Each structure stands twice: as structure tokens, then as C-alpha cells.
Amino acid sequence: MGSPWTFLRLAYLALFLSLAGAIIFIHLLPLGSGVGRLPGPDFLVALAFAWVLRRPEFAPVLAVAAIVFLSDVFFMRPLGLWTALVVIATEALRRQSGALRDQPFLAEWALVAGVTAVLFLANTCVLALFGVEQPGLGLVLLQMIFTVVVYPIVTAVSGLVFGVTKPRPRDSEGI
Amino acid sequence: MARERDTGDTYFRPIRQILVGALVLVFFALFLLWRIDSPRAERIRANLIDRALPTYEWALTPVTRLAEMAEGFQSYAQLYEQNQELRRELRQMRAWREAALQLEQQNAKLLDLNKVRLDPALTFVTGVVLADAGSPFRQSILLNVGARDGIQDGWATTDGLGLVGRISGVGQSTSRVILLTDSNSRVPITIQPSGQRALLSGDNSTLPPVDFVDDPDLVRPGDQVVSSGDGGVFPSGLLIGQLALGTDGRLRVRLAADYERLEFLRVLRSRPVSPVTVDGDLVGLPSPRAPLTIRTPTDG
Numbered sequence: 001m002g003s004p005w006t007f008l009r010l011a012y013l014a015l016f017l018s019l020a021g022a023i024i025f026i027h028l029l030p031l032g033s034g035v036g037r038l039p040g041p042d043f044l045v046a047l048a049f050a051w052v053l054r055r056p057e058f059a060p061v062l063a064v065a066a067i068v069f070l071s072d073v074f075f076m077r078p079l080g081l082w083t084a085l086v087v088i089a090t091e092a093l094r095r096q097s098g099a100l101r102d103q104p105f106l107a108e109w110a111l112v113a114g115v116t117a118v119l120f121l122a123n124t125c126v127l128a129l130f131g132v133e134q135p136g137l138g139l140v141l142l143q144m145i146f147t148v149v150v151y152p153i154v155t156a157v158s159g160l161v162f163g164v165t166k167p168r169p170r171d172s173e174g175i
Numbered sequence: 176m177a178r179e180r181d182t183g184d185t186y187f188r189p190i191r192q193i194l195v196g197a198l199v200l201v202f203f204a205l206f207l208l209w210r211i212d213s214p215r216a217e218r219i220r221a222n223l224i225d226r227a228l229p230t231y232e233w234a235l236t237p238v239t240r241l242a243e244m245a246e247g248f249q250s251y252a253q254l255y256e257q258n259q260e261l262r263r264e265l266r267q268m269r270a271w272r273e274a275a276l277q278l279e280q281q282n283a284k285l286l287d288l289n290k291v292r293l294d295p296a297l298t299f300v301t302g303v304v305l306a307d308a309g310s311p312f313r314q315s316i317l318l319n320v321g322a323r324d325g326i327q328d329g330w331a332t333t334d335g336l337g338l339v340g341r342i343s344g345v346g347q348s349t350s351r352v353i354l355l356t357d358s359n360s361r362v363p364i365t366i367q368p369s370g371q372r373a374l375l376s377g378d379n380s381t382l383p384p385v386d387f388v389d390d391p392d393l394v395r396p397g398d399q400v401v402s403s404g405d406g407g408v409f410p411s412g413l414l415i416g417q418l419a420l421g422t423d424g425r426l427r428v429r430l431a432a433d434y435e436r437l438e439f440l441r442v443l444r445s446r447p448v449s450p451v452t453v454d455g456d457l458v459g460l461p462s463p464r465a466p467l468t469i470r471t472p473t474d475g
Contacts, residue, residue, distance in 0.1 A: 028306040029239055061195055069202070073223045074306075076313040076351070079216050080205030087199050130210050133358060135379055 012058035015162060016051055020044055020067040024074055039139050041146035044071055045086060045119070046154040049112050052090045054155070054164050056097050064090050081126060089119045101166050105152070113148045120144040217344050224317065225346030228305060235306060299441040300324050302332075305349060307437075314357040314379065315340075318440055321348045331402070331409045331443045337431025338362075338402060338415045339440055352440065355415070355430060356383055363405035364415060364428075369393040372403055375415065375428055382419060382427035396420045400428050410445055 023043045044067065051059040069083040093115060100108050120140055127134050134140075158164040209216035250257065302318035320326050322345050330342045332352050340360065344351035353360050360377035364385070373388040388394060398418040404411025416430040 025234065029235065029242065061198065065198055065202070070227065073220050073227070076220075076315055078206055079209040079220060080202040081209075084199045084202035084206065087195065087202065091195055132210065135358065 009057060012055065012162075012164070013060065013063060016047075016059050017063060017067060019047060019162075020071075023047065024067075024071050027071075028074060039143040039146070041150040042143060043147075043150065043154065044068060045089075045116065046147055046151045047158070048086065048090055049093055049115070050151065050155045050158050051164060052094050053097050053100060053108060053112070054158065054166050056094045058164065059090075061087060061091065061094075078127065078132060082123060085119055085122055085126075089115050105155075109148075109151060112151050116144055116148050116151075120147075221344045221346040221349070221351065224351075225321065225349050228317065228349055232305065298444045300326065300444065301439055301441050302350070303439055304437050314354040314360075314377070315343070316352050316354065316437060316440075318350050318352060318442070319348065320442060321346045321350045323348050325444070326350045326442055327445075329408070330445050331413060332440045333413060333443065334432040334437060334440055336414065336433075338409070338413045339432045339434075339437065341409070342442060350442075354434070356381065356434070362415070363403045363408060364400050365403040365411070366394045366418060367399040367401060369398070372405065375400070381434070382421060382429060384421065385418070385426040385428060388426065391426070394418060394426065396426075410443060413443075 048059060048064050048068070052064070065083055065087050068086045069080070071077075072079055072082050093111070096111060100111065120143070124134065124137065124140055205216070300320050302320035302324075304316050305319045306317040318326075318332075326342055326345050328342055328345055332339045332342065338355065340352045340354040340357070341362075342350050343353045354377070355362060355375065356377045356379060358377050358379050360375075360383070362375045364373050364375045365371070366373060366385075366388070369390075371389050371394050374386045375383055376386050377383045385400075396417075396419050400415045400418055402409040402411055402413040402415060414431050416428045416432075419427050419429045421427040
């Protein structure tokens with residue numbers, strides 16, 4: 001591992017962190033209170049999934065955990081649970097990233113949709129198990145669907161704007 | 176990650192798995208702590224926000240201003256209509272103002288005649304809305320005043336006109352306000368003019384429903400809703416809104432505070448209710464043993 005590789009990796013890590021920070025920041029802007037509106041997609045999860053599947057080394061587990069935990073803190077969610085579940089989900093995807101490299105995008109999307117569904121349902125189930133008051137299941141399902149729908153957009157932006165694409169075979173030869 | 180690197184990491188992979196497992200466990204433990212000892216966990220949260228928010232603050236302000244300007248530009252287009260509408264409203268308001276002035280004088284006279292002791296005027300701290308952690312799931316906002324300014328948990332916040340919510344979570348320089356629309360918010364209310372007591376419980380919609388009305392026949396849509404001060408949650412008599420009948424047939428409250436534009440909020444300093452426990456040496460006459468409270472009854 002030479003120094004340019006390390007530098008590139010650090011740069012992308014910084015990019016990942018700042019993108020996630022920007023997402024949290026936009027959420028926090030005091031523009032309307034979100035009362036009675038439809039839940040938006042969880043961009044943070046979509047971003048983490050996209051990067052972990054494309055370039056796992058750019059989104060290390062600690063960065064994902066830190067950024068999701070920060071969003072837990074800011075968005076007044078139950079502390080820790082969502083972070084733990086997202087870490088588990090990204091680790092599961094990280095393991096699949098090698099196998100998915102040669103698959104078409106639809107396969108990847110299907111896998112992400114499945115993992116997202118499990119993630120949201122697990123969260124709802126655990127909260128119900130611990131007797132935490134939560135919003136209606138309909139809102140959760142809507143957010144889940146929106147997150148899945150927005151995933152291709154997030155991957156497209158990551159790929160076209162930031163160059164986070166699946167490594168081609170000759171790249172990995174070089175590494 | 177390339178295959179070649181994977182094979183090289185034979186020793187590293189299990190260790191990594193253990194570390195990730197530990198990380199997940201730590202977060203689950205944190206969740207358990209949050210569930211078991213919520214106040215402490217929320218204090219941790221308040222501290223974290225207190226640390227992290229100032230790093231955002233320099234950027235929050237200009238972006239918010241820009242967005243507001245864009246919004247203002249949109250409304251600029253509808254200026255004429257708005258102007259006409261405002262004129263109409265102003266004419267109505269003039270009439271009301273006259274009525275209010277007369278009522279105020281009459282009220283002052285009656286109070287004087289009855290020698291009513293009013294609550295000492297509430298003092299307040301005004302804070303700026305820093306961030307809006309609102310989503311359809313959690314309705315709360317962050318203010319730039321905190322323990323430094325003497326803010327305490329449970330104090331009421333208004334936007335100058337109507338009640339907005341209550342303080343829940345105080346950091347050194349920030350505090351969180353749970354809005355009345357949040358599903359965790361429960362506020363005892365009085366419905367005027369019938370004086371019925373009820374509970375306003377948020378359900379994440381713009382019009383929070385009213386529960387436990389004593390006699391639903393006595394209230395009707397359009398009635399004024401004020402806080403009742405029951406249970407010492409809020410000072411009594413704060414305007415909350417107007418009663419309305421929801422599409423589902425439930426009684427709901429149209430809030431007086433403008434939730435779309437929360438910019439400055441007043442945090443009302445609640446006077447702690449001090450029960451009188453000492454008897455005898457308070458005044459000349461021996462007082463009955465029953466614990467007295469200083470608070471004056473508000474109905475009637």
C-alpha cells in the first residue's frame with residue numbers, strides 16, 4: 001500500500017463523512033416543522049449502503065457507526081438502536097460487495113431493498129418489544145419504500161459526481 | 176476490496192468481526208440504557224448536541240436566511256392579494272380591538288371590585304430556534320438558550336401568541352422543545368367558555384386531538400382552548416388555540432402558534448409552586464393543618 005493509495009482513501013473517507021454531515025445538516029435546517037408531512041427517505045442509509053457496496057474501503061465501519069450515531073442523537077431517535085442495526089446491515093452488505101461486482105444493477109438494488117426492509121422492520125419490532133411509543137406502521141413503511149426508491153439516485157450521484165463506482169477488474173489487479 | 180487483500184487478511188478478519196460485534200453490542204447497550212434510564216440518556220444527548228451544534232451554527236444561519244429569502248420572494252409575487260386580504264382582516268381586527276379594550280376595562284374594574292390577586296406576571300427568556308429536528312416522527316426543535324440562561328426542564332414555550340411546547344432536555348447553551356404536536360406531548364387544558372377540563376395529546380398531526388373531555392356536549396368547535404395548569408405542568412391560562420372538529424369526528428385543536436414559522440420562542444419562567452408546610456407562625460391566626468398552596472384557583 002503506497003502513499004497515493006492511502007491519500008486517495010483518506011480523501012474519500014473525508015468526502016463520505018462530509019456528505020453524511022451535509023445530509024444531517026440539511027435535515028436540521030429550521031424550515032418548517034415537518035408536522036403532518038410525509039416522511040422523506042433516509043438518505044444516510046442509502047448513502048452508506050451505496051458506498052459500502054461500491055467501495056467498502058471508503059466507508060469503514062467506524063465512520064458509518066459514528067455518522068449514524070450522530071444522526072440518532074440529532075434526530076431524537078432512541079439512542080443506539082438504529083446505529084447498531086445499520087452497522088449490522090452495512091456489514092452484511094460489505095460481505096456481499098465482492099460477489100456483487102459482476103452482477104447487474106438490478107440484482108444489487110434487489111439486495112439493498114431486502115436489507116432495507118429487514119432493517120426498518122427489525123427497528124420497528126425491537127422498539128415494539130421494548131414498549132417504545134412509535135409512529136404508525138404506515139409511516140415507517142413509506143419511509144422504507146422511499147429509501148429504496150431513492151437508492152439508484154444516490155448511487156448515480158455517487159458514481160457520476162464523486163466517482164464512487166465499482167472497481168473494474170484491472171483496478172483490482174493494480175491493488 | 177480485492178480478493179488478494181482478503182487472503183492476506185486471514186488473521187485480521189476474525190479480529191475485525193469481533194471488533195464489529197463489540198461495536199454493535201456497545202450500541203445495543205446504549206439503547207438499553209436509553210430505555211431503562213431515559214433521563215440520563217437524554218442528558219447525554221443534550222450534552223452531545225451542545226458540543227456538536229455550534230460547529231453547525233455558523234452554517235445554519237446563512238442557509239436558513241437564504242431559504243427564508245427565497246420563501247419571501249415567492250410571497251412577493253402574491254403581494255397584492257395578500258395586501259387585500261390583510262386589509263380585510265385589519266378591518267375586522269379594528270372592531271375586535273375596540274371590543275377587547277372595552278372588555279379589558281370592564282375586567283379590570285371587576286377584578287378590582289373583587290380584590291382578585293392575579294398570578295405575578297410571568298417573566299420570560301427569548302431564544303432563537305437553532306435547529307429543527309422535526310420529522311413526521313419526532314416533533315422537537317432546538318433553542319439557543321440553555322442551563323446557562325437558567326432554563327429548566329418542563330418550562331412552557333410560546334411564540335408570543337400561543338403555546339408551542341415544553342422544554343425537555345437542557346444543555347449548557349441549548350435546549351430542546353417538544354412541540355404540542357409530538358406524540359409524547361400531553362397537556363392539560365381548559366376549554367372556554369364552558370370551563371371543561373381535558374387533555375391535549377399530540378399525535379404527530381397538525382391538529383392534535385383532545386382527550387378526556389368531561390362533558391363533550393358542552394363544548395363546540397370554535398371554543399377557545401387554554402392551558403389549565405393542572406398538575407403543575409404549565410402556568411394556567413396560556414392560549415393554545417381553537418377547538419375544531421376533525422374529519423374523523425374527533426375534537427381537535429387548531430393551534431394558535433404559527434408552527435410553520437417558528438423563529439423566536441419565549442420560554443416562560445415558571446414560578447415553582449411552593450406548598451405552605453409551616454403553620455402557626457405564618458400569620459397571627461393558627462392555620463388549619465391541611466396543606467395550603469399558594470396557587471389561586473383559576474376557574475370561576
